[in-house]
Amino acid sequence: MDLRGYQHYREQAINTMTPGELLLTVYDELVKRLTLAELALSKEDYPAFEAAVDRSTEIVRYLDETLDRKYEISAQLTRLYDFFCYELSRVKSGRNKTELERVKHMASDLRESFREAEKKASADRS
Numbered sequence: 001m002d003l004r005g006y007q008h009y010r011e012q013a014i015n016t017m018t019p020g021e022l023l024l025t026v027y028d029e030l031v032k033r034l035t036l037a038e039l040a041l042s043k044e045d046y047p048a049f050e051a052a053v054d055r056s057t058e059i060v061r062y063l064d065e066t067l068d069r070k071y072e073i074s075a076q077l078t079r080l081y082d083f084f085c086y087e088l089s090r091v092k093s094g095r096n097k098t099e100l101e102r103v104k105h106m107a108s109d110l111r112e113s114f115r116e117a118e119k120k121a122s123a124d125r126s
Contacts, residue, residue, distance in 0.1 A: 020118035027111035030059045034104040041097055053092040053100075060084045080110075 017025065037052035064081040067074040084103055091100045 018118075018122070020114070020121055023114055024111065024118060026059060026063060027107065027114060030056055030063075030107050031104065031111060033059065034100065034107060037091075038097070038100055038104065041095060041100065046095070049095070050092055053088055057085055057088045060088070080106075 033052050033056040037049050037056065040046070040048035040052055060081050064078055067077055069075075084107070087099055087103050090096060091103065
């Protein structure tokens with residue numbers, strides 16, 4: 001299989017996304033990684049669990065780093081992202097399923113909020 005064609009397709013798809021679509025893609029990946037962490041924890045596959053939590057933390061840090069600080073909501077999101085990172089460190093060290101579910105639920109809710117905002121923005125653009 002020629003992976004160059006697939007890689008080109010992915011790059012083209014990403015380059016044509018709106019900022020809102022890109023944000024949703026990052027949140028989708030965050031929720032996916034948190035789900036993988038849940039599955040790995042339930043199977044007691046601790047290396048996979050830790051890798052999924054580490055990747056989730058990296059994604060949250062990326063989301064924080066890419067905030068546009070000129071908007072008032074950025075400060076609130078930074079605090080929320082700091083909370084996520086703190087909770088994920090607790091989840092990882094304690095293998096805490098309850099806290100993992102809570103962080104995943106909060107990230108999913110935030111993703112849905114951004115999804116609704118993107119729908120409204122795209123409707124306004126049309």
